[in-house]
Amino acid sequence: MSSLEIVNLHANINGTEILKGLNLNVPQGEVHAIMGPNGSGKSTLAKVMAGHEDYEVTGGDVLLNGKSLLEMEVDERSKAGLFLAFQYPAEIPGVSNANFLRAARQARLPEGEEIDAVAFYKEIYDKMDQLGMDRKFTGRSVNEGFSGGEKKRNEVLQMMMLEPAYAVLDETDSGLDIDALKIVAEGVNAMRSQDRGFLVITHYQRLLDYIVPDHVHVLNDGQIIRSGSKDLALELEEKGYDWLKEENLVKS
Amino acid sequence: MSLSLSDLPNPVNEDSPKWYIDSRQLAWQKFLESPWPSRKDEDWRFANLKKLSYENVRDSEQIVNFDYNKYVSNSISLNNGNDRLVFNNDKLLFQSNLDDELLSKGLIFKPLSRALAEDADLLKNYFMKEDPKLGSEKLFNLHQARQREGYFIYVPEGLVLKSPLEVFHWVSGEDAVIFPYTLIVTAAGSSVTVAEYLASSDDEFGLTCGVSDLIAEEDSELTYVRTQNLSEKAHSFHISNVSAHSNSNIKNFSLNLGCDWLRQESVSRLLGEKAHSEMISVNVPENNQEFDMRTMQLHEHANTSSDLLYKNALYDKSKTTFAGMIKVENEAHFTDAYQTCRNLLMSDECEANSLPGLEIKADQVKCSHGSTSNPVAEEELFYLMSRGIEEAVSRQLVTFGFVKDAVDRLKNPQLEEVVLGKLERRFKKIGLR
Numbered sequence: 001m002s003s004l005e006i007v008n009l010h011a012n013i014n015g016t017e018i019l020k021g022l023n024l025n026v027p028q029g030e031v032h033a034i035m036g037p038n039g040s041g042k043s044t045l046a047k048v049m050a051g052h053e054d055y056e057v058t059g060g061d062v063l064l065n066g067k068s069l070l071e072m073e074v075d076e077r078s079k080a081g082l083f084l085a086f087q088y089p090a091e092i093p094g095v096s097n098a099n100f101l102r103a104a105r106q107a108r109l110p111e112g113e114e115i116d117a118v119a120f121y122k123e124i125y126d127k128m129d130q131l132g133m134d135r136k137f138t139g140r141s142v143n144e145g146f147s148g149g150e151k152k153r154n155e156v157l158q159m160m161m162l163e164p165a166y167a168v169l170d171e172t173d174s175g176l177d178i179d180a181l182k183i184v185a186e187g188v189n190a191m192r193s194q195d196r197g198f199l200v201i202t203h204y205q206r207l208l209d210y211i212v213p214d215h216v217h218v219l220n221d222g223q224i225i226r227s228g229s230k231d232l233a234l235e236l237e238e239k240g241y242d243w244l245k246e247e248n249l250v251k252s
Numbered sequence: 253m254s255l256s257l258s259d260l261p262n263p264v265n266e267d268s269p270k271w272y273i274d275s276r277q278l279a280w281q282k283f284l285e286s287p288w289p290s291r292k293d294e295d296w297r298f299a300n301l302k303k304l305s306y307e308n309v310r311d312s313e314q315i316v317n318f319d320y321n322k323y324v325s326n327s328i329s330l331n332n333g334n335d336r337l338v339f340n341n342d343k344l345l346f347q348s349n350l351d352d353e354l355l356s357k358g359l360i361f362k363p364l365s366r367a368l369a370e371d372a373d374l375l376k377n378y379f380m381k382e383d384p385k386l387g388s389e390k391l392f393n394l395h396q397a398r399q400r401e402g403y404f405i406y407v408p409e410g411l412v413l414k415s416p417l418e419v420f421h422w423v424s425g426e427d428a429v430i431f432p433y434t435l436i437v438t439a440a441g442s443s444v445t446v447a448e449y450l451a452s453s454d455d456e457f458g459l460t461c462g463v464s465d466l467i468a469e470e471d472s473e474l475t476y477v478r479t480q481n482l483s484e485k486a487h488s489f490h491i492s493n494v495s496a497h498s499n500s501n502i503k504n505f506s507l508n509l510g511c512d513w514l515r516q517e518s519v520s521r522l523l524g525e526k527a528h529s530e531m532i533s534v535n536v537p538e539n540n541q542e543f544d545m546r547t548m549q550l551h552e553h554a555n556t557s558s559d560l561l562y563k564n565a566l567y568d569k570s571k572t573t574f575a576g577m578i579k580v581e582n583e584a585h586f587t588d589a590y591q592t593c594r595n596l597l598m599s600d601e602c603e604a605n606s607l608p609g610l611e612i613k614a615d616q617v618k619c620s621h622g623s624t625s626n627p628v629a630e631e632e633l634f635y636l637m638s639r640g641i642e643e644a645v646s647r648q649l650v651t652f653g654f655v656k657d658a659v660d661r662l663k664n665p666q667l668e669e670v671v672l673g674k675l676e677r678r679f680k681k682i683g684l685r
Contacts, residue, residue: 050634050638051634051637075638075639084638090629092632092653094655094656095653104640107642158639
């Protein structure tokens with residue numbers, strides 16, 4: 001049984017506090033969406049979880065299966081079962097997608113054990129077919145010269161190849177047209193299972209038409225200010241974020 | 253008996269053409285008269301001149317103790333048995349038999365010593381016509397005066413060679429010195445790819461002082477790949493001169509891995525309408541290695557283009573100097589010239605110097621130059637590590653990708669594999685950092 005708990009998380013960038021005591025629990029098998037206006041801390045949360053060094057955690061914890069992710073190196077977090085689908089994936093010139101994924105898979109094997117190259121290629125081709133990716137993408141440099149949609153598909157491909165316990169999708173819908181969005185969502189939905197949790201970060205409700213969440217949380221000014229069912233997303237779409245911000249102000 | 257570089261060179265075969273004997277003697281005079289490079293020379297800025305001291309260097313004709321079979325059997329790089337020449341210390345060890353059909357079409361691929369005997373008139377038309385342009389008269393003259401071997405490739409009109417020709421130069425023995433000369437000529441409408449491998453058979457000090465003249469006549473294509481994997485105590489000096497005539501395409505690629513000190517001067521002359529020259533170099537120094545690289549893209553005719561990409565990945569206290577000049581002469585309108593030098597800094601102590609330059613005398617030209625020096629980008633590292641790849645492995649992946657990007661420009665899978673294989677072994681030796 002795996003679990004992901006974010007407990008009273010505080011984080012800064014360049015001395016400015018962005019996350020101000022964020023609490024969230026994503027039980028195994030569930031899809032949780034985090035929505036929020038620009039600047040609310042959505043991407044910061046994703047990067048802090050993955051361990052980006054520009055962010056300083058000043059309090060709280062992120063626990064994966066009860067173990068603190070914050071104590072781990074970036075690569076250890078991945079091997080522990082966390083996957084971040086980047087909003088802006090990096091381009092790595094000269095490193096082919098296939099070699100990159102092989103290295104990532106190799107990193108998960110015990111020392112001295114080698115990847116079965118034939119099985120690896122069969123697997124990657126199957127998954128690319130599923131995502132409607134041309135096979136030539138195995139030979140192309142990671143994300144280099146990819147369109148926005150191709151980059152996002154490539155993120156989902158990596159997720160499929162690495163089979164994480166928890167996946168955080170950071171604005172995976174940004175830069176996607178509706179067809180690409182559907183394909184990416186299908187890939188994610190195919191990955192949904194009883195033993196995998198998702199945290200879907202998005203600005204717009206649109207993505208949630210295709211990846212239907214079990215719960216929706218609204219992030220504002222570094223804290224979750226409202227949680228609800230998938231209908232909360234629709235309500236937000238209709239009324240805008242200001243509605244909740246104002247309500248929150250009235251409450252406090 | 254040892255011979256220092258300031259002793260009179262051994263005479264060459266008396267049967268050699270008179271022009272050849274004379275040219276050596278003239279070069280020897282010039283060598284004696286010209287000064288060693290000094291700090292004041294603009295072309296030697298940032299150079300470590302202390303390295304240019306060769307009191308103990310022996311004439312490698314004296315060093316005969318080598319295992320013939322070992323070199324020949326180690327001299328296979330492409331796996332389909334390409335035609336090849338194998339030299340050790342400027343002595344021919346092996347020559348594959350050229351296909352009769354190619355011979356009958358007029359292909360020449362032979363050691364310089366044989367070409368001097370058999371093809372002297374043709375050779376003379378192309379032999380060492382280019383004066384040094386980047387400050388190394390002294391070493392150039394030394395080369396010419398002491399030169400005794402090398403090879404001559406002449407691809408006759410219209411002949412297109414599909415498989416690369418290969419040449420191996422081994423250097424063996426302590427203080428050995430070689431002066432290999434390369435002359436490749438592609439006649440109108442012909443095409444050839446030549447791979448030349450320089451390597452030491454031991455980890456002793458040695459010196460190679462070589463010159464390569466690459467001449468592409470009209471509508472021809474010439475690709476020259478030179479890999480240098482000498483011992484890390486060795487010194488290497490090399491000049492390559494490209495002459496690209498109209499509608500020709502020359503690719504001059506170099507890979508430098510070995511040597512304590514090296515200087516590489518590469519000049520491309522664009523001499524005819526639509527001539528194109530590509531200059532690519534990949535360099536991976538570590539420890540205290542110093543690589544000094546000077547280039548010139550010399551546009552002498554209208555509507556010509558050149559593209560230069562030098563990539564250096566520097567480890568430890570290694571040092572590189574890149575000085576690149578794009579020169580566009582009066583007549584060379586509509587020149588299209590690019591020059592890029594990228595340095596990847598793999599330690600805090602390495603030193604990468606870049607001196608890009610432009611000198612434009614014509615109108616309506618497109619010239620751009622740029623150089624960058626950076627450590628591995630944090631965003632790239634973070635991305636790779638976020639997939640579970642540990643930091644040192646991620647760093648190596650990025651570095652390998654950095655150099656591979658330049659190797660990809662060869663656009664020849666067979667050769668790319670050979671070059672990448674050398675780089676893989678290099679990075680394995682350097683280890684995870």
